[in-house]
Amino acid sequence: MKNILVLFICLLGSLGASGQIIYEEFNSTKLGESRRLKIQLPRNYDSNTEKVYPIVVVLDADYLFEPVAGNVDYFSYWEDMPESIVVGIMQGDTRYDDCSYDETNYFPADKGADFFEFIGLELIPHIDKTYRTAKFVIAVGHDFTANFINYYLYKDPPLFNGYINLSPDLAPGIDMSLPERIPHVKSKIFYYLATGTDDIQGLMETAEELNTSLKGLKSDTFTYFYDNFEGATHYSLVARGIPNALEKIFAVYRPISKKEYTDVLMKTETPIHEYLKEKYKTIEDLFGLTNPIRINDFIATGRASEKRKQLESLKEIAELAKKQYPDSVLGNYFLGRYYEESGEPKKAMRTFQSGFDKEEVDFITVDLLLEKADKIRTDFGY
Known part of the structure; x- marks a missing residue:
């Protein structure tokens, strides 16, 4: 198992290498010294000049950067999370001083207080000024640095x-x-906590106690996830926790899956076209990203509307598809299906025919459109 985990981390590291890696010496006024940063930009950062990206800040970047950056690159490649800028803070032997806290109130003190201000008042503004960033920032930490990000x-x-x-x-x-503070936080927060059954005993017990307190919280702005990995040690749990955390935090961002199609689209009481628009409105509100609706999601919601006979949703989805992908057959197909189901065969036939010179998408081919048009002509004698 250890060999598999090591290989997995190495593979993720090589994936991360396909992004643009930048090393930077950042002179911090708050710390009174320079800190080395390791930054991974998304693969197509330079060519997508209008696009903005969430930030993932990695503490303990000496060993956490590669597994985080690799997972971010991998998940974003498959659209399971948005492409993001990964910013690693190299700490090494300074991590204990960076994370130091007062022995009476247990909040950052001395070098810890300086490091706290360095991240909030210097590092994040510097990244925002230098790169095209979205207003969504994640922090990743392990043991001492995991405690620190909670402040x-x-x-x-x-x-x-x-x-x-x-x-x-x-x-x-x-x-x-x-747990007392979180219900008073008004902004939307995603919180992931992980331990393992072979973690350091005291840390595992503390994590379990914190989980007991957090899982019962009632808050519309707090989304909580917890994993206790069977057989995972203090170090191996990292390789399992990072992908789980990213997958859960960005669940709404993913393309509509077979499970979402079956369990949600085919059962929801919300009109399906409204569900589609709300999904992308949520992505915009949470992550600051105004993404076009994916072709995959048009097909999933269009098919669900067909099967559930939600004709108004079918029409709305067709019109949206025509606006976003005017050169594809998407809009023609679903609008033609709307006219078919609405008892307007002539309009359906003409709509199918008008897609003969457009780009094919998935199962929707030009031949399929022409076949449907020919069948209507034969059936109705047009």
Whole structure:
């Protein structure tokens, strides 16, 4: 199992290499010293000049950067999450001072307070100014640094939108004050916590206690995920936690899957075209991204509308498809199907015929459109 995990991390590292890697020495006024940053830009960052990208901030980047960057590159390649800018802070031996806290109130103190301000007041503004960023930022930390990222939840508003806590070594009292603080956070927060059955005993117990407190919270703005990986150690849980966290945080971003089609589209009481528009409105609201509706999602919602006889949704989806993909057969096919089901065969025939010179999509071929038009002509004698 260890060999498989090592190989997996290596593969992810090689995937990350396909993105653009930048090393930077950042001179910090707050820290009074320079810090080395490792930044991965998305594959097509330079060519997509109008596109903006969420940020993933990685503490302990000396060993966490590659698995995080590799997973981000892999998931975004398959559209399971948006392409993102990964910013790693190289810490090495400074991680303990960076994450230091006061022994009375257990909040960042001395170098820890400086590091806290470095990230919030220098690093994130620098990344926003230098690159095209969306207003969605995730932080990733492991043990000491996982504890540290939680302090940003006590800011109003919190600095980060997502928190990936891998076996956090929590400061005293955080496990009690954090569940009290979260219901007062007004902005949308994604929070992921992971441990393993072979994790360091004290850390696993603390994670389980925190999970007990967090899973019962009632808040419309707090989305919580927890994993306790069977057989995972303090270090191997990282390779399992990172992809799980990204998959869960960006669940709404993914293309409509077979499961979503079966369990949601075929059962929802919401009109299917409204469900489609709401999905992309949610993506815009959560992640600051105004993405065009995917062809996959047009096909899924169009087929569901056909099967459920939601004719108004079928028409709306067809009109949306014609606007977003005017050179494809998508709009012609679903609008033709709308006219067929609405008892207007002549309009259906003409709509199918008018797609003869357009780009084919998935199962919707020009031959299929012409076959449907010919069948209507034969059936009705046009």
